[in-house]
Amino acid sequence: MRNLHPYLGLGFLAGLGLTLVLLGPQLAGLAPSLYALANQPYTWLAEPINTLRLGLGIPLLSAFLLGLLGALAPCQLSTNAAAISWFAQDALQAQGSAWRRVGWFLLGKALVYLFLAGIAVWVFGGTFTAPGALFTGVRRVLGPLMVVMGFLLLGLIRLPGPSLGLGQLGAWAQARGGSLGAFTLGVAFGLAFCPTMFFLFFGVMLPMAVASRVGLIFPALFALGTAVPVLLILALLDRGKPKGEVLSGMRRSGRRLNLAGGVVLVLAGLYDTLMYWFV
Template sequence: MTEFTIAALSALWLGVLTSISPCPLATNIAAISYIGGRVGSTRRMMIAGLLYTLGRVVAYMTLAFVLVNTMLSVPQVSMFLQKYMHMLVGPLLVLVAMFLLGLIQVNLGGGGVSEGLKKRVDAMGVWGSLLLGIVFALAFCPTSAALFFGNVVASIGAGSTFLLPLLYGIGTALPVILFAALIAAGSQKLGQTFGAVSKVEWWARTFTGTVMLMVGLYMTARYIFLA
């Protein structure tokens, strides 16, 4: 398996993990339920869910693309990264891992959906779901921010300005589509599914954080202290 293949699978996995982290997961379900209460049919609910998902994918992919492309296209930044990227990746992975493992906790407070946004979403009808997806994707929680910037670091390291951000965005979409389908079908197992996903998320986040921490410590030791 090539390094780029590993990076691509990692981007997809980080996207899935972002979407099932507690804060984004609760936000996604609340948003889709809100949308579902304002559309009249299962078919329109599925369309609204897909548009909401598309909004999140576009937001994540665009932001990652801009960040990665900007860093790689500015000559001074690009030369700095080419020279020192191998030294930066280790500490950055350690930092991301510490967020995932709960060793660093940041309370950003919380703001709900403003009345202005609600009115705009309602006025746009089913297309308001697209706007809601974009807005909620950019309202980062600490864990989702750590995962997102972890993917940005991987994209810069791989020199990928499009594919890895795209795969990350697709990863964030997969769980949302599942919950949209459950809500559209009026599934009685939504609560059970939410509980199961929450338990899986803890193990997945702990495993990913532990692996990141070990790799980050190894790379830090190898390229900084033992160089």
């Protein structure tokens, strides 16, 4: 029966995709309401954070606070949840082990933001008028990809090659270029734009960067702000317990970690799929 699990998982994944296709008209009506619900954290905190940013009047700090506000946008909520699931295993295995990969993840995001800002300034005259097909296309790929990653972590499907359980995934990535994998993840999630994020980056942050002599730093500070939830949760995981106690607890609850990480990725992927295939 155990050998049938990968086939059952593939069947369930195919059935899920077929359900999404068949229920497209109904989901098209549900998706905008779901987006509005996911946008509530941004709606609640946008005014106080923006008031703080304007009151301080420090452009570099404003870039960071805009990124922090962007972390509450629906597109960043889902990708940050996936990033936390990705890095949590390192944080629990050994104190400080996740931070090098998180640094590469942040570098990937920052370079994407810098690249997009450069395109906007030098090619489009300072701003984009609309997100365009690029960002929508990236999000349409990211959603199903996160669902597949979640199924891999849950052990419901297997691909040829190394075992991709949550614990084995971290070891395999580290042995074969974990930093490169984290950097690639940062690049992919850096392209995760939605209307809220688009407005904050191109409509508010970019004009500030253009007007500043140190404008090249703004995208990096914006990227750091968007990753604050990831950094906070990983810091709690990293410092919450002594290493030995954590490892002992992991041996007793490894399956729960697999389940939690996989469920987070599947839910984040389903949310993105609904948003960018049916809105």
